[in-house]
Amino acid sequence: DVKVTQSSRYLVKRTGEKVFLECVQDMDHENMFWYRQDPGLGLRLIYFSYDVKMKEKGDIPEGYSVSREKKERFSLILESASTNQTSMYLCASSLYFYGYTFGSGTRLTVV
């Protein structure tokens, strides 16, 4: 089974801090994605990557950046955390643009 591992389940950070969320997949998938999920809003795509060093903006990229230096690792960076970035962050990977495998999520609280 494909496994997608997110480095933290829960994270508390202060406003203005630089935050790194790490995601690693073990199945040699080309595509990796970062979503955030908020009550009543569903999953919203932040960034995705279809190859090493490639990245594409999703629907809500503002305030975020990403890094994909190795195929198995996709990092989400909050350059200067703000309270409106408090959310559940979900990483996913896939071979095609369907059949995503998600990680367990990181619940980030910015205080």
Place this chain on the structure above:
Amino acid sequence: SQKIEQNSEALNIQEGKTATLTCNYTNYSPAYLQWYRQDPGRGPVFLLLIRENEKEKRKERLKVTFDTTLKQSLFHITASQPADSATYLCVPGGRDDKIIFGKGTRLHILP
């Protein structure tokens, strides 16, 4: 703009009965449609994909239909069990690799 509508209210179904969840989409002509299950505090899990040229797909107790004329997919769980209680997400996609997650329907199977 593209819209996905799933039952906005939670669905309560008696154990053993068939649960039917509805997904309607507008301003969109997806080449396929996916269904995911999500448990509280966890990432979604891929269940089924149905393509536009398939009317129906089955997997164990799950059945999905896809009506491109009505712009609707129905998701059925037969012989429902309390363990089926979760949120189910409808995810049309594929025409231009644009994937949109529905907000989901919360299903409660009552013992």
